[in-house]
Amino acid sequence: MAEEAVSKGGWNPNQYDRFKAEREQPFYDLAALVQRQPGMRVVDLGCGDGRLTAWLHRELEASETLGIDSSPAMLEKSEANAGGGVSFRQMDILDATDEYAGQFDLVFSNAALQWILGHETLFPRIARLVKPGGQFAVQMPANGKAPSHRMAAVVASEEPFRSALGGWLREDPVQDPEFYSALLREQVGCAEQLVRLQVYDHELAETRSAVEWVKGSLLTAYLARLPEELHAPFLDRYTEALVAEVGERSPYYYPFPRVFLWGRMPV
Numbered sequence: 051m052a053e054e055a056v057s058k059g060g061w062n063p064n065q066y067d068r069f070k071a072e073r074e075q076p077f078y079d080l081a082a083l084v085q086r087q088p089g090m091r092v093v094d095l096g097c098g099d100g101r102l103t104a105w106l107h108r109e110l111e112a113s114e115t116l117g118i119d120s121s122p123a124m125l126e127k128s129e130a131n132a133g134g135g136v137s138f139r140q141m142d143i144l145d146a147t148d149e150y151a152g153q154f155d156l157v158f159s160n161a162a163l164q165w166i167l168g169h170e171t172l173f174p175r176i177a178r179l180v181k182p183g184g185q186f187a188v189q190m191p192a193n194g195k196a197p198s199h200r201m202a203a204v205v206a207s208e209e210p211f212r213s214a215l216g217g218w219l220r221e222d223p224v225q226d227p228e229f230y231s232a233l234l235r236e237q238v239g240c241a242e243q244l245v246r247l248q249v250y251d252h253e254l255a256e257t258r259s260a261v262e263w264v265k266g267s268l269l270t271a272y273l274a275r276l277p278e279e280l281h282a283p284f285l286d287r288y289t290e291a292l293v294a295e296v297g298e299r300s301p302y303y304y305p306f307p308r309v310f311l312w313g314r315m316p317v
C-alpha cells in the first residue's frame with residue numbers, strides 16, 4: 051500500500067500526558083542509542099509538544115534541533131520549548147522528507163512513525179533526510195496484537211460505529227523486527243544498524259486504566275473520525291469489550307512491546 055498517514059488529528063496533549071513517566075522512558079532509551087557528536091543538526095519527527103525535543107537538544111549538545119509535527123494542538127504547547135537552537139514547524143513528516151533532504155546529522159523519531167503506512171517505502175524516504183555518515187533513531191510501539199488494540203477494531207466494526215466510520219479501521223503498519231533489519235540493510239543501505247524489541251512491563255491500576263492509556267494514542271484516530279455524539283458510546287462499548295476480553299483486573303499488567311531502530315548511513 052502507498053504511504054498514507056493514519057493519524058488524523060484528534061491529539062490531546064493532556065490525555066497523552068496522563069502516563070507521562072511510562073511514555074517518556076522509551077524516549078530516553080532511544081536517545082541512549084544515539085552516538086554522540088557535539089554540534090549535530092537534529093530533526094525530531096512527530097515531536098508532539100516539544101518538551102522532550104528540547105531535552106534531546108540539550109542532552110546531545112546539538113547545534114540546531116527542528117521539531118516537526120502535524121498536530122496544531124500538540125504544537126501549540128511547543129512554543130514554550132523553542133529557543134536556544136530549538137524550533138518547531140507544523141508539517142507532515144512525508145512533506146519534510148522532500149523539503150529537508152540531506153540536511154540532518156541525526157533523524158530522531160519517538161512513537162510517531164507507527165502512524166504512517168507503507169514502511170517499506172517510508173524508511174528509505176526517512177533516510178533521505180540524513181547527511182552522509184549521519185544517523186537515525188526510531189522507536190515505535192509494536193503492540194498491534196494486544197487486546198487493547200484488537201478490541202478497538204472489533205468495536206469499530208460494530209454498528210453504529212462501522213457506518214459512521216465508513217468501514218475505516220486503523221491499520222497497524224508496524225512489522226516484526228526482522229523486517230526492519232532486512233529493510234535497513236537492503237533498501238535503506240545503512241552502513242551499521244541495530245534493531246531491538248523491548249517489552250515494557252507497565253502495571254496499571256486496573257483494566258479500565260488501559261482505556262485511559264489508549265484514549266491518548268490509538269483511540270484518537272477513531273474518535274477524530276466519529277461524530278461528537280458517538281464519542282461517549284464508543285468509549286463505553288470499547289471499555290465493555292476490553293473488560294469482557296481480559297477481565298476486571300486490579301492491578302492490570304499491560305506488557306507493551308516497542309521496536310527500536312538505529313542506523314548510520316555510509317559516508
Ligand SMILES: C[S@@+](CC[C@H](N)C(=O)[O-])C[C@H]1O[C@@H](n2cnc3c(N)ncnc32)[C@H](O)[C@@H]1O
Pocket residue numbers: 055057061077095096097098099102118119120121124141142143144159160161162165166267
Ligand atoms: C505519540 S505522539 C509522540 C510525541 C513525541 N515524539 C513523544 O515522544 O512524546 C505522536 C506524534 O506524532 C504526530 N504525527 C503522527 N503522524 C504524523 C505525520 N504524518 N506527520 C507529522 N506528525 C505526525 C502526532 O501529531 C503526535 O504528536
